[in-house]
Amino acid sequence: MVSVIIPAYNEQENIENTAKVIGDILRENGNEYELLFVDDGSKDRTWEIIESLAAKDNSVRGIKFSRNFGKEGAIFAGLRSCDGDCAVVIDCDLQHPPELIPQMIKMHEQGVEVVEAVKSSRGKESLFYKMFAKSFYRIMNRSSNVDLDRASDFKLMDRKVIDALNDLPERITFFRALSSWVGFKCEKIEFEVAPRNAGSSKWNFRKLVKFALNNITSFTNFPMQIITWLGVLFLIFAAVIGIQSLVRFFSGTAQEGFTTVYILILLSASVIMIGLGVIGYYMSKIYEEIKFRPRYIISVDTKDRKRKETDHENGTNG
Numbered sequence: 001m002v003s004v005i006i007p008a009y010n011e012q013e014n015i016e017n018t019a020k021v022i023g024d025i026l027r028e029n030g031n032e033y034e035l036l037f038v039d040d041g042s043k044d045r046t047w048e049i050i051e052s053l054a055a056k057d058n059s060v061r062g063i064k065f066s067r068n069f070g071k072e073g074a075i076f077a078g079l080r081s082c083d084g085d086c087a088v089v090i091d092c093d094l095q096h097p098p099e100l101i102p103q104m105i106k107m108h109e110q111g112v113e114v115v116e117a118v119k120s121s122r123g124k125e126s127l128f129y130k131m132f133a134k135s136f137y138r139i140m141n142r143s144s145n146v147d148l149d150r151a152s153d154f155k156l157m158d159r160k161v162i163d164a165l166n167d168l169p170e171r172i173t174f175f176r177a178l179s180s181w182v183g184f185k186c187e188k189i190e191f192e193v194a195p196r197n198a199g200s201s202k203w204n205f206r207k208l209v210k211f212a213l214n215n216i217t218s219f220t221n222f223p224m225q226i227i228t229w230l231g232v233l234f235l236i237f238a239a240v241i242g243i244q245s246l247v248r249f250f251s252g253t254a255q256e257g258f259t260t261v262y263i264l265i266l267l268s269a270s271v272i273m274i275g276l277g278v279i280g281y282y283m284s285k286i287y288e289e290i291k292f293r294p295r296y297i298i299s300v301d302t303k304d305r306k307r308k309e310t311d312h313e314n315g316t317n318g
């Protein structure tokens, strides 16, 4: 069976259509499947729609978070609760073409354990978003050896990979990178990013910056290394200035040079502050991890509810 994991946050316009499109494709392809919608604490009618679909259609299942925990949490909740031999993660807005799923499944049958769909272009994004994404991925690329520029969350994973991901102890995660970090036999297929089916993008600038900082700090120590190198550079600089001022002192011309002092104080103070900031950021990561909080909280799972209903029926009948 294939589990299709679909994170959804305020997607009331999309749920029904997405379920129908993906369901049709998989039925036509002759696959056994479950559609696992993970409602990431939506504020609109998303959950009601998922629930009514699940009541009508046995292959649809829904998990509802108690509040918005972010797409990463939704993906990992899906991975943890899916029952398939393999799982496909796909966006709810059909920006990832579901027509590719049969091809991904075929590759899985041929022994590929991770099928990654990569963007052949980045689709329609604002100039600002593009620049932001570019520089983020450049930093990630240089420092963590994982090529992410064209990567997306649209992937198929074998049960082995799902179990490996579920076994990771960390709670601040970056699915896109982790799924290649765990290794396994991996192949890529390309897709063209489609425009959003309905509704608007669920990201805003704050969320994006947070996402980028989170992922950079949980995947690399690069920013900390920059600071170290800056420190070395400043040490050399300070040595040169120090010798110069000593020479001046002994030759009796030590009056001037206040400018150098200002500059040095300002520069070193700024380096120290940057350094403290970076260390603080990594410290906060340690703090987050050490709290051992769950990365999401599930408030309703339609599967449990169904199980209860059947238990109840069995109870009354027997």
Ligand code: UDP
Pocket (backbone or CB within 6 Å): 006, 007, 008, 009, 010, 011, 040, 068, 069, 070, 071, 074, 090, 091, 092, 093, 095, 200, 201, 202, 203
């Ligand atoms: N999403 C989510 N939680 C969030 C934000 C987004 O589960 O906090 C889901 C959203 O419902 C969609 C997918 O993640 O299925 C991608 O979101 P979106 O289309 O807004 O991102 P974009 O395609 O603009 O990168």
Ligand code: MG
Pocket (backbone or CB within 6 Å): 091, 093, 095, 196, 201
């Ligand atoms: Mg989208």
